Amino acid sequence: MEKTLAIIKPNAIANAEEIEKMIIKDGFTIVQRRRVLLSKEQAMEFYAEHRDKPFFSDLINFMTSGPVLAMVLSKDRAVRAWRRLLGPTSVAAAIKKHPDSIRARFGSSDTENAAHGSDSAESAEREIRFFFPDVTLYPILSGMEARDFVDDYVSETLVRGLTELCKTKPADPVSWLAEWLLSNNPYQPVQGVH
Ligand SMILES: Nc1ncnc2c1ncn2[C@@H]1O[C@H](COP(=O)(O)OP(=O)(O)OP(=O)(O)O)[C@@H](O)[C@H]1O
Incomplete structure (x- = not known):
């Protein structure tokens, strides 16, 4: 089973229970969960690839404005499935094209877009390590x-x-x-x- 990292961002933390229900309904297993308050340094490290973007400082301020809920989700093709459930980065596009998606339902702006999802299996591995350094990434045996x-x-x-x-x-x-x-x-x- 593939794993991916999900983060419920500060503006959607009040809806975490409802989002978790959507996650379970979509067939994911929540393998690990951790509620954390990121420091500015941690948020900057996590989003380092966006350091030169105009929205970077808004993003860091937002991501450190309150607790986030990080989760490891497991499912066949989890990376792609979770990004589909999330919807597009832009909340306006999400509302227009995918009104049932998490970002359409709980996002409030392009920065405050409710949740995060890893964009590839490689990013997922790195991002899971970031939040859950002890997690076992090997497949579960059966x-x-x-x-x-x-x-x-x-x-x-x-x-x-x-x-x-x-x-x-x-x-x-x-x-x-x-x-x-x-x-x-x-x-x-x-x-x-x-
Ligand atoms: N044009 C923008 N204006 C404002 N904020 C933005 C913009 N583009 C991205 N962001 C913010 O930066 C985050 C990371 O951007 P990225 O391009 O990696 O989007 P994503 O992969 O859809 O989102 P995430 O990485 O959070 O899952 C976005 O989720 C959003 O919070």
Whole structure:
């Protein structure tokens, strides 16, 4: 499944719930979500390619004027599908040509156009890293591949954890097991020594 980055911009954050419903209805899975207030430096880095455009300072002021909701969306051809649901950059064009699109419904001007979407798979990867540095971008395994992965990397540790759980009998077994698995994961990332 392809992934893309969606941002609900400050002028549409009050409509985030309704926009999320549109996203789900369109068949996307929301893999990650994070509400953040961008600093000017972060917004300038994110929109660096537009640094010489006349609308750049308005864009930076707008994007830092309130919280944004960043989401990783997953679906077959997610980049293209999300941009279709967004509608054109210009809100006037969106209202005219795609009145059901997110920008037509929730945008208020060419800058305050409600939401963002990555423009290619490459941009999506970079932009997802920007907001979610820890996210796994590898495809989610299914079927035999998933079973092999569980056999090779999960079962042994999980059985050890469940055995300890039975011995310990904690009040909240789910949280206890989650903590135990985090502390006993044999595949923890190793910190390099520089
Ligand atoms: N002509 C313009 N006047 C004012 N603001 C603009 C204009 N063109 C773009 N912007 C603002 O800059 C953002 C980035 O522009 P870009 O050309 O990358 O559009 P986009 O790819 O449709 O939008 P986004 O990158 O936010 O998904 C736009 O979403 C909009 O907020």
